[in-house]
Amino acid sequence: MRTGDENRSEVSDEVLTVRIARGDREAFEELARRYLQKSYSIALRMTRNREDAWDLAQDALLEIHRSASSFDRRYSFSSWFYRIVVNKTLNFLKREKLRSGAFAGGMEDKFLGSRGVSTRGEQPVGENEDDYPTGTLLEHTDPEREYERTELRQQIRDALDTLSPEQRAVVVLFDLEGFSHREIARIMDCPEGTVMSRLHYGRLKLREQLERMLR
Amino acid sequence: MKTCPNSARLTALREGWLQPEEADALREHIRGCPACQQTEADLDEVAGVLARAAGPAEAPPGGYEALLRSTLALRDLIPAAGRKVSWWLQRAAAVAAVVALVASAVLLSDMGNGGGAPAVELSENELIEFLMQEHAQAAEQIPFGEGDYAAILAQGPSRR
Numbered sequence: 001m002r003t004g005d006e007n008r009s010e011v012s013d014e015v016l017t018v019r020i021a022r023g024d025r026e027a028f029e030e031l032a033r034r035y036l037q038k039s040y041s042i043a044l045r046m047t048r049n050r051e052d053a054w055d056l057a058q059d060a061l062l063e064i065h066r067s068a069s070s071f072d073r074r075y076s077f078s079s080w081f082y083r084i085v086v087n088k089t090l091n092f093l094k095r096e097k098l099r100s101g102a103f104a105g106g107m108e109d110k111f112l113g114s115r116g117v118s119t120r121g122e123q124p125v126g127e128n129e130d131d132y133p134t135g136t137l138l139e140h141t142d143p144e145r146e147y148e149r150t151e152l153r154q155q156i157r158d159a160l161d162t163l164s165p166e167q168r169a170v171v172v173l174f175d176l177e178g179f180s181h182r183e184i185a186r187i188m189d190c191p192e193g194t195v196m197s198r199l200h201y202g203r204l205k206l207r208e209q210l211e212r213m214l215r
Numbered sequence: 216m217k218t219c220p221n222s223a224r225l226t227a228l229r230e231g232w233l234q235p236e237e238a239d240a241l242r243e244h245i246r247g248c249p250a251c252q253q254t255e256a257d258l259d260e261v262a263g264v265l266a267r268a269a270g271p272a273e274a275p276p277g278g279y280e281a282l283l284r285s286t287l288a289l290r291d292l293i294p295a296a297g298r299k300v301s302w303w304l305q306r307a308a309a310v311a312a313v314v315a316l317v318a319s320a321v322l323l324s325d326m327g328n329g330g331g332a333p334a335v336e337l338s339e340n341e342l343i344e345f346l347m348q349e350h351a352q353a354a355e356q357i358p359f360g361e362g363d364y365a366a367i368l369a370q371g372p373s374r375r
Contacts (some may be wrong), residue, residue: 025290032286036279041272054275058286065290149267156268175265176272181232192232193223200226204254207261 013077020068032061038177039085045172046089046165048157056092060085079186082179086169086187093165159209167202174199220244225254229262
């Protein structure tokens with residue numbers, strides 16, 4: 001026999017969106033739970049800053065609440081939602097670029113120093129072992145491997161800073177978050193060839209930046 | 216294929232996005248082209264590094280539950296989806312705010328006169344216009360953004 005919770009978890013995202021548009025508060029909570037982690041993860045990997053990622057993920061989730069009634073049910077909810085996350089993050093990065101005037105050309109992270117040391121009084125990203133959720137990839141307890149992984153992520157984060165916001169978005173979505181190139185084309189509202197090109201040149205640029213480590 | 220293809224095709228080949236005939240032609244070209252072989256090796260290397268770094272990202276401060284609670288609290292501050300506050304309700308709220316401001320200004324003015332301070336002479340219309348401007352300016356100067364509300368709400372109620 002199925003419980004009510006099991007039945008609830010089978011409700012599609014699109015149906016939940018319709019319920020949200022009718023004012024169903026539980027439907028919003030359910031949908032927010034489903035997309036919270038991924039939206040925060042994308043925003044964090046693109047911005048490198050926890051506070052910004054928190055605000056961006058939250059703003060994207062609230063956009064569901066604000067715009068549920070305008071969601072077109074012929075399309076996939078996930079593409080619609082991730083487009084909101086990515087667009088908000090890209091707009092944020094572009095505003096930051098305008099403000100700092102130092103995006104390209106190896107900008108040191110605005111909030112994290114060269115070794116990931118926060119200048120905002122918060123803990124550096126990736127240096128608190130408690131932050132890592134227990135996933136299948138991280139269940140081993142080999143401290144040396146864990147250290148290497150943390151170092152590797154830090155170097156990739158530094159290298160990602162040198163990409164344009166669009167290249168960074170494609171590399172993060174494809175290589176780190178596991179989206180397909182078709183999904184990315186829908187999310188970023190661009191041809192698949194553009195995704196291919198951004199991924200290719202983004203990876204080559206990363207290769208240049210990571211050369212010392214790869215040698 | 217004698218000349219080198221657009222190098223982005225090498226990523227398309229690597230990821231299996233090309234049609235079989237095109238993929239075969241490109242592989243044949245790569246076999247005889249050291250430059251494309253080098254690019255292919257570089258791409259393999261960086262894709263391997265990225266694959267090792269993939270996986271769950273770091274959780275937010277306080278965990279995902281804190282982010283969810285904060286988001287739900289913020290949601291409660293904004294009108295429900297698709298609903299708008301009616302024009303009449305907005306109008307009534309504006310009038311009520313002006314009436315309250317006028318009443319408090321009159322009260323303050325009376326207190327000032329009682330203390331001997333010189334009173335500023337304003338007509339009723341001037342006073343209303345002045346107060347409405349003050350009210351509009353005050354509304355624009357709310358010091359909190361959405362993120363600030365979220366941070367406050369995440370801390371929970373004050374225990375004073």
